[in-house]
Amino acid sequence: MTTFERVEAQLKEFKDLNPGELTMETTFAQLELDSLDTVDLLMACEEEFGITIEPDENLKTVGDVVERIDSLVAQKQ
Amino acid sequence: MIESQLCQLVGIKYPIFQGGMAWIADANLAAAVSEGGGLGIIAAMNANAQWLRQEIRKIRTLTQKPFGVNVMLMSPFVEEVAQVVIEEKVPVVTTGAGNPSKYMKAWNQAGIRVIPVVPSVNMARLAERSGAAAVIAEGGESGGHIGELTTMALVPQVRDSVSIPVIAAGGIADGRGVAAAMMLGACGVQLGTRFLSATECGIHPNYKNKVITAKDLDTIVTGRRLGHPVRQLKNKFSRRYAKEEYNMAISDEELEAMGSGALRRAVVEGDEENGCFLAGQIAAMVHKEQPAAQIIEEIFDEAQAVLKEAGKWVK
Numbered sequence: 001m002t003t004f005e006r007v008e009a010q011l012k013e014f015k016d017l018n019p020g021e022l023t024m025e026t027t028f029a030q031l032e033l034d035s036l037d038t039v040d041l042l043m044a045c046e047e048e049f050g051i052t053i054e055p056d057e058n059l060k061t062v063g064d065v066v067e068r069i070d071s072l073v074a075q076k077q
Numbered sequence: 078m079i080e081s082q083l084c085q086l087v088g089i090k091y092p093i094f095q096g097g098m099a100w101i102a103d104a105n106l107a108a109a110v111s112e113g114g115g116l117g118i119i120a121a122m123n124a125n126a127q128w129l130r131q132e133i134r135k136i137r138t139l140t141q142k143p144f145g146v147n148v149m150l151m152s153p154f155v156e157e158v159a160q161v162v163i164e165e166k167v168p169v170v171t172t173g174a175g176n177p178s179k180y181m182k183a184w185n186q187a188g189i190r191v192i193p194v195v196p197s198v199n200m201a202r203l204a205e206r207s208g209a210a211a212v213i214a215e216g217g218e219s220g221g222h223i224g225e226l227t228t229m230a231l232v233p234q235v236r237d238s239v240s241i242p243v244i245a246a247g248g249i250a251d252g253r254g255v256a257a258a259m260m261l262g263a264c265g266v267q268l269g270t271r272f273l274s275a276t277e278c279g280i281h282p283n284y285k286n287k288v289i290t291a292k293d294l295d296t297i298v299t300g301r302r303l304g305h306p307v308r309q310l311k312n313k314f315s316r317r318y319a320k321e322e323y324n325m326a327i328s329d330e331e332l333e334a335m336g337s338g339a340l341r342r343a344v345v346e347g348d349e350e351n352g353c354f355l356a357g358q359i360a361a362m363v364h365k366e367q368p369a370a371q372i373i374e375e376i377f378d379e380a381q382a383v384l385k386e387a388g389k390w391v392k
């Protein structure tokens with residue numbers, strides 16, 4: 001599974017997503033995730049990937065999260 | 078005497094905070110609470126740096142004791158307010174409405190004890206990780222902006238998920254509430270609604286009177302449609318607002334506009350028809366106006382008596 005697919009799987013805990021609806025450009029705002037949901041999602045991703053993500057303003061889209069995860073996972077190795 | 082690690086952490090006699098309350102918790106109220114042995118907190122709400130700086134300088138003329146500032150993270154002035162608390166060397170900062178991690182490093186470096194209000198377990202864990210000195214677990218019984226969980230359910234869950242001190246808020250107004258909060262794992266409490274009745278609280282007499290005469294079912298939650306639920310007293314304004322939330326002919330923008338300025342109308346003008354009178358479910362247990370110091374003493378005398386009696390259940 002790609003990082004995107006694994007993030008999408010985590011997101012499905014919060015949102016009913018139609019197949020193909022989610023793209024790298026989708027924003028949290030479009031998904032109507034508030035700050036609580038966003039923190040929950042990031043923490044779920046932390047467990048999934050075994051990393052620590054610091055939530056900040058640069059994380060606006062699904063793509064931002066995927067890129068951050070990839071770079072954190074690469075740093076870990 | 079009831080004492081906990083919270084007393085040492087922020088330098089107070091009784092483990093009680095007066096919660097930040099927009100438009101209400103100013104230097105006068107906060108100073109009275111700090112003088113009474115608790116931690117008074119000035120609410121920065123949506124005010125700018127200049128207003129906050131004045132209030133901070135004012136409280137220092139009224140008391141030598143520690144105090145706090147509540148930073149509302151959704152405020153349009155949050156950046157400048159975040160800076161003022163550093164410049165003015167505020168000892169304690171509490172945060173509301175969001176995730177403060179962005180400011181935590183600078184605040185911690187300035188020696189500020191940062192204590193975020195958290196409505197969920199993950200927010201509490203994140204706060205601890207970012208360097209919070211403690212967290213305030215606030216249940217949805219409270220007045221003002223509310224979370225989903227109740228104090229009863231939230232406090233022990235937060236207690237189990239972090240190792241920093243936990244302060245319970247929401248639905249506490251007397252010594253029994255304090256004792257119960259401690260049994261749930263909190264080492265202190267934050268009260269909002271009860272302090273609305275303090276003599277030093279400068280709200281309009283109509284507001285105070287509404288709180289003092291409120292009964293058990295007199296609060297209502299509005300604002301769920303816009304994603305910012307708020308608990309307030311029932312009146313013409315809140316009933317109309319609650320109804321319009323279900324009216325899809327009204328746009329979100331119109332709904333938003335209906336709410337704007339409503340708290341000020343309650344606090345400053347005492348406008349019983351068009352004001353938004355924020356208060357928690359526990360308003361029904363607030364019976365009279367009295368000095369903040371007396372409120373605190375009364376609460377902790379009762380808490381002590383209740384906790385001493387608690388052994389009677391163990392046979």
Ligand SMILES: Cc1cc2nc3c(=O)[nH]c(=O)nc-3n(C[C@H](O)[C@H](O)[C@H](O)COP(=O)(O)O)c2cc1C
Pocket residue numbers: 095096097098099101120122147149172173174194215218219220221222246247248249267268269270271355356357358359
């Ligand atoms: C009138 C009013 C205004 C409030 N404004 C704020 C605020 O600006 N920022 C904040 O973090 N909490 C705010 N709160 C929440 C209080 O700080 C406190 O946590 C809460 O009142 C505790 O619950 P209680 O009302 O049941 O005592 C407000 C509460 C009330 C009643």
